[in-house]
Amino acid sequence: MNTDDTITIYDVAREAGVSMATVSRVVNGNKNVxxxxxxxxxxxxxxxxxxxxxxxxxxxxxxxxxxxxxxxxISNAYFALLAKGIDDIAEMYKYNIVLASSDENDDKEVNVVxxxxxxxxxxxxxxxxxxxxxxxxEFSRSRTPVVLAGxxxxxxxxxxxxxxxxxxxxxxxSDLAKNHQKIAFVSGPLLDDINGKVRLAxxxxxxxxxxxxxxxxxxxxxxxxxxxxxxxxxRVINSGATAAYVGEDELAVGLLNGLFAAGKRVPEDFEIMTxxxxxxxxxxxxxxxxINQPIYDLGAVAMRMLTKIMNxxxxxxxxxxxxxxxxxxxxxx
Numbered sequence: 001m002n003t004d005d006t007i008t009i010y011d012v013a014r015e016a017g018v019s020m021a022t023v024s025r026v027v028n029g030n031k032n033v034x035x036x037x038x039x040x041x042x043x044x045x046x047x048x049x050x051x052x053x054x055x056x057x058x059x060x061x062x063x064x065x066x067x068x069x070x071x072x073x074i075s076n077a078y079f080a081l082l083a084k085g086i087d088d089i090a091e092m093y094k095y096n097i098v099l100a101s102s103d104e105n106d107d108k109e110v111n112v113v114x115x116x117x118x119x120x121x122x123x124x125x126x127x128x129x130x131x132x133x134x135x136x137x138e139f140s141r142s143r144t145p146v147v148l149a150g151x152x153x154x155x156x157x158x159x160x161x162x163x164x165x166x167x168x169x170x171x172x173x174s175d176l177a178k179n180h181q182k183i184a185f186v187s188g189p190l191l192d193d194i195n196g197k198v199r200l201a202x203x204x205x206x207x208x209x210x211x212x213x214x215x216x217x218x219x220x221x222x223x224x225x226x227x228x229x230x231x232x233x234x235r236v237i238n239s240g241a242t243a244a245y246v247g248e249d250e251l252a253v254g255l256l257n258g259l260f261a262a263g264k265r266v267p268e269d270f271e272i273m274t275x276x277x278x279x280x281x282x283x284x285x286x287x288x289x290x291i292n293q294p295i296y297d298l299g300a301v302a303m304r305m306l307t308k309i310m311n312x313x314x315x316x317x318x319x320x321x322x323x324x325x326x327x328x329x330x331x332x333x
Contacts, residue, residue, distance in 0.1 A: 016044040068116030068124045074101040077278035085299025130192040145309040149302035163324040169202030177210035180243040187247030229254020243271040272331040286330030
């Protein structure tokens with residue numbers, strides 16, 4: 001018997017007095033095994049508590065039934081709910097997921113993806129604020145299928161599931177423009193395509209449609225954190241803005257509390273509209289109005305797309321756009 005604690009297929013075969021190929025057939029449900037042999041092998045598997053090694057099985061079948069999920073921030077409520085949608089569908093299709101956080105660090109993101117490739121995952125679902133050139137290069141080098149969830153690809157190379165962020169922002173900013181001439185655009189880094197190219201375009205479209213001039217002094221970028229939103233409050237007030245569209249819920253909560261600390265009342269003095277409608281928007285006073293997107297469904301649909309690609313099925317659509325709405329709460333009038 002092995003001196004370490006790991007029971008191998010070799011141990012089972014020796015104990016049952018059969019070949020390793022026979023044990024493999026029993027484990028994989030192959031019918032081409034005599035019933036009394038199958039029972040004997042199953043009894044030994046049970047007694048030794050043998051657990052087949054998914055990676056070792058993958059070497060033979062080229063499948064590990066494991067999917068890698070890359071998430072930029074594991075503590076962010078938006079990405080956590082997205083991951084839940086992925087996990088539920090993965091379980092339905094008998095896939096295990098390996099969750100890996102890049103901590104919003106570009107170099108760590110590359111390392112995380114390469115680690116997942118090394119684990120021979122059957123596919124990857126990538127969630128990130130942007131697709132860097134380094135990440136694109138890693139994806140194009142590998143044959144492992146990749147699907148984007150809540151991440152846009154302006155080059156249209158990878159399958160993805162999103163909402164129409166530009167249209168969503170245009171709609172809510174147009175609504176704010178009914179009562180405000182100075183509307184701040186507050187987002188994560190403009191280097192991220194979703195902010196600098198897509199959401200900002202929606203913001204500009206809304207201003208243009210409402211006869212308001214675009215002013216760079218009303219555009220604020222920060223990291224995707226509560227503290228950054230809080231610290232921005234004073235600058236936003238000094239810009240003369242009386243309303244803001246915010247591209248990330250944690251930033252919006254920070255801005256809300258920063259405004260209160262500066263003596264501003266929401267929504268009487270300042271209106272806030274945020275983006276993701278994650279759970280945290282309901283924990284604030286007042287509750288935050290938000291673009292409403294089906295976060296769980298973004299993850300679930302992405303995982304379903306990935307199962308089709310892994311099974312060599314044809315995708316009806318490569319870029320899926322889910323419906324969005326707007327939930328008005330007490331941070332807007």
